Amino acid sequence: MRDALAHLGRRWRQSLQLRVVTTTMLLGLLVVSALGGVLYQQIARGLESDKVDTSQSEALALTAQAQATWDASTATSVDALDLAAFDIMRRILTAPGSNPSRYVVMSRSVANESDIFLASLRSGALDISEVSPELQAAVAASPGRQQTQMSEVTLGGENLPAFIIGSVVEVPNAGPYDLYFIYPLGQEVATMDLITNSFVIAGLTLTLLVGAVAWVVTRQVVAPVRRAGEVAQRLSAGKLNERMPSRGEDDLAVLATSFNAMADSLQSQIRQLEGLSAVQQRFVSDVSHELRTPLTTIRMAVDVIHDSRTGFDPSVARSAELLAGELDRFEELLADLLEISRFDAGAAALDVETVDLRSPLLRVVEATRPLADRRGSVVTLHLPDEPAEAEVDERRVERILRNLVVNAIEHGEGRPVDIHVGIGSDAVAVVVEDHGVGLRPGEAANVFTRFWRADPARARTTGGTGLGLSISLEDARLHHGWLQAWGERGVGSRFRLTLPQRAGATLHGSPLPLSPNEET
Amino acid sequence: MKGRVLVVDDDLALAEMLGIVLRNEGLEVHHVADGSSAIGAFREYRPDLVLLDVMLPGIDGLEVCRQIRAESGVPIVMLTARTDTVDVVVGLESGADDYVVKPFKPQELIARVRARLRRGDEPEPERLTIGDLAIDVAGHSVTRGDERLSLTPLEFDLLVALARKPWQVFTREVLLEQVWGYRHAGYTRLVNVHVQRLRSKIEHDPERPEIVVTVRGVGYKAGQA
Numbered sequence: 001m002r003d004a005l006a007h008l009g010r011r012w013r014q015s016l017q018l019r020v021v022t023t024t025m026l027l028g029l030l031v032v033s034a035l036g037g038v039l040y041q042q043i044a045r046g047l048e049s050d051k052v053d054t055s056q057s058e059a060l061a062l063t064a065q066a067q068a069t070w071d072a073s074t075a076t077s078v079d080a081l082d083l084a085a086f087d088i089m090r091r092i093l094t095a096p097g098s099n100p101s102r103y104v105v106m107s108r109s110v111a112n113e114s115d116i117f118l119a120s121l122r123s124g125a126l127d128i129s130e131v132s133p134e135l136q137a138a139v140a141a142s143p144g145r146q147q148t149q150m151s152e153v154t155l156g157g158e159n160l161p162a163f164i165i166g167s168v169v170e171v172p173n174a175g176p177y178d179l180y181f182i183y184p185l186g187q188e189v190a191t192m193d194l195i196t197n198s199f200v201i202a203g204l205t206l207t208l209l210v211g212a213v214a215w216v217v218t219r220q221v222v223a224p225v226r227r228a229g230e231v232a233q234r235l236s237a238g239k240l241n242e243r244m245p246s247r248g249e250d251d252l253a254v255l256a257t258s259f260n261a262m263a264d265s266l267q268s269q270i271r272q273l274e275g276l277s278a279v280q281q282r283f284v285s286d287v288s289h290e291l292r293t294p295l296t297t298i299r300m301a302v303d304v305i306h307d308s309r310t311g312f313d314p315s316v317a318r319s320a321e322l323l324a325g326e327l328d329r330f331e332e333l334l335a336d337l338l339e340i341s342r343f344d345a346g347a348a349a350l351d352v353e354t355v356d357l358r359s360p361l362l363r364v365v366e367a368t369r370p371l372a373d374r375r376g377s378v379v380t381l382h383l384p385d386e387p388a389e390a391e392v393d394e395r396r397v398e399r400i401l402r403n404l405v406v407n408a409i410e411h412g413e414g415r416p417v418d419i420h421v422g423i424g425s426d427a428v429a430v431v432v433e434d435h436g437v438g439l440r441p442g443e444a445a446n447v448f449t450r451f452w453r454a455d456p457a458r459a460r461t462t463g464g465t466g467l468g469l470s471i472s473l474e475d476a477r478l479h480h481g482w483l484q485a486w487g488e489r490g491v492g493s494r495f496r497l498t499l500p501q502r503a504g505a506t507l508h509g510s511p512l513p514l515s516p517n518e519e520t
Numbered sequence: 521m522k523g524r525v526l527v528v529d530d531d532l533a534l535a536e537m538l539g540i541v542l543r544n545e546g547l548e549v550h551h552v553a554d555g556s557s558a559i560g561a562f563r564e565y566r567p568d569l570v571l572l573d574v575m576l577p578g579i580d581g582l583e584v585c586r587q588i589r590a591e592s593g594v595p596i597v598m599l600t601a602r603t604d605t606v607d608v609v610v611g612l613e614s615g616a617d618d619y620v621v622k623p624f625k626p627q628e629l630i631a632r633v634r635a636r637l638r639r640g641d642e643p644e645p646e647r648l649t650i651g652d653l654a655i656d657v658a659g660h661s662v663t664r665g666d667e668r669l670s671l672t673p674l675e676f677d678l679l680v681a682l683a684r685k686p687w688q689v690f691t692r693e694v695l696l697e698q699v700w701g702y703r704h705a706g707y708t709r710l711v712n713v714h715v716q717r718l719r720s721k722i723e724h725d726p727e728r729p730e731i732v733v734t735v736r737g738v739g740y741k742a743g744q745a
Binding site: 292293294295296297298299300301303304331351354355356387389394 | 531533534537538541544599601623624625626627708709737
């Protein structure tokens with residue numbers, strides 16, 4: 001039930017057409033009901049007043065006829081009078097037919113003081129009990145006038161409204177007797193019922209028709225809008241050749257035309273960018289080849305020279321050493337620059353497999369041990385017992401970890417470096433923490449900037465290209481992962497790498513805190 | 521170290537330098553500068569190893585590699601200026617046994633060349649079985665029933681390494697060390713590509729390997745016989 005409601009609510013919010021059709025139908029229903037109500041009232045009133053008029057004149061005529069007959073009557077005895085009364089009732093007052101249009105009741109007036117009592121008479125199924133005492137009193141109070149009343153009677157088991165007219169005849173010797181003409185409004189009620197039914201049917205039909213019209217009209221408007229939406233969706237999904245059909249000259253055609261113009265311009269811009277990116281990629285590749293080949297020759301020549309430096313003059317030998325050392329730096333810088341260009345060109349690709357992060361970490365720590373020993377730092381690995389598995393590109397992840405560990409050792413001032421591994425429900429994290437100079441406020445955001453140096457005045461002791469953390473950040477992003485830095489002056493700094501366990505999944509949090517004060 | 525090396529490279533300075541370094545190691549070196557004459561020189565010179573640049577005028581290095589591989593199992597080491605995964609994999613799939621990325625250090629190159637040439641020593645007579653295959657180590661032959669399978673020396677070494685210890689799961693690093701002769705995490709891709717190539721030659725259905733089995737997250741092992 002709740003599901004159905006929720007579904008309906010969603011439909012309501014999503015479908016313009018549903019909203020328009022429903023509102024139109026509701027408004028239509030309101031108008032039709034109001035109109036029907038007014039018409040119904042007018043017809044009912046007309047029918048009633050018609051009935052009242054005819055009934056009153058009929059009752060007047062019948063009363064006069066009855067009075068004339070009494071006036072001409074010679075009866076004096078009670079029996080004769082009863083007989084005459086019965087005769088008058090049967091011949092004059094009783095309406096013909098089994099379902100008569102009127103019922104007449106004759107009964108002794110309240111004000112009659114004669115000694116002669118005539119039997120009460122009635123023409124049909126209704127008797128004096130249907131006539132209220134108020135009406136009888138009113139008739140007695142002014143015998144010369146017709147008295148009327150709307151009432152309700154029970155005929156054949158059903159309640160019907162009825163119009164009752166009271167008048168008086170003067171019976172010779174027996175005093176005044178009341179004549180009550182009861183007109184049941186059965187016919188009128190039936191007519192009104194029929195009219196009501198017709199109104200309801202007509203109203204509903206009209207509302208449905210209005211709804212259908214609204215549906216057709218909104219469809220004409222909504223369908224192109226929906227189509228525009230679908231086309232836009234396909235466009236954003238990368239199908240740049242999608243266009244809207246545009247016919248005629250109306251507003252919708254204008255919409256389609258401008259939409260297509262927008263798509264054209266988007267497409268050409270994207271093409272242009274793609275072209276630029278392809279040029280960039282080719283450039284990177286060409287530079288790579290062109291630079292690397294001569295560099296290889298230089299490299300080998302330098303090594304040959306360097307290996308035989310013992311036979312050289314000391315200054316030449318030292319030059320050979322410097323040459324070899326700087327060539328290493330040059331190579332590193334070139335390699336890093338090319339790597340960055342590849343990221344910029346979007347040409348970097350992941351080579352994903354399931355990796356237990358503990359093994360690249362062990363290798364990195366092993367490989368950086370000579371550096372750590374030189375710096376006097378103790379690198380401690382805090383590894384979990386269970387495997388920290390994730391679908392990653394092992395080469396890139398190892399490069400990130402190596403960068404972080406080397407950085408921590410270089411900036412750790414000989415103090416211990418700690419490496420923590422955390423495993424979450426859908427992510428794994430590695431935190432590399434040093435206790436060196438730390439970072440000044442605001443620097444945590446800068447450490448990933450290319451060629452950024454924490455302290456330009458500080459002597460550069462260990463090479464490093466200034467691109468290591470930038471490349472690491474790009475590597476992390478390629479995995480849809482996070483690489484974040486935290487640091488405090490004099491306390492140290494922490495770098496946290498968080499990677500989703502399943503390739504391409506979105507991270508929602510990290511199993512390890514970034515700063516030591518924070519709880520995950 | 522003794523042996524004949526064919527260097528195919530269009531950069532004359534690099535080729536000459538390669539010659540100097542390799543001759544210092546006691547190798548004989550022959551040089552061709554373009555892809556079109558490489559295959560002719562290969563047939564004539566009969567080298568023990570080919571050093572092949574990927575980018576060559578005329579026929580490119582990959583095609584040269586394919587042509588040489590079509591007629592010989594001679595070790596081929598590619599020289600590539602590209603480190604992109606795709607380039608490397610394409611190079612290996614065209615039949616190269618190993619690759620070095622420019623700029624490389626001379627020692628690095630010599631180590632690779634040495635590892636590929638080392639196989640000269642006569643192995644002990646040894647017979648192994650793996651799956652439904654019989655291996656004659658000294659005779660360098662792999663047979664399934666009466667059928668002799670043609671493997672390159674490298675693929676043969678890979679299969680022998682797995683067959684010698686059928687109970688052991690080999691990580692890619694260990695295979696790299698045992699078969700290629702060096703240890704470097706960045707090059708484990710070599711193992712993947714060569715396992716694929718080996719499977720395409722020895723498995724009944726390379727899609728569902730039974731002889732060289734992948735152990736997820738660890739590496740490879742010999743399948744149950």
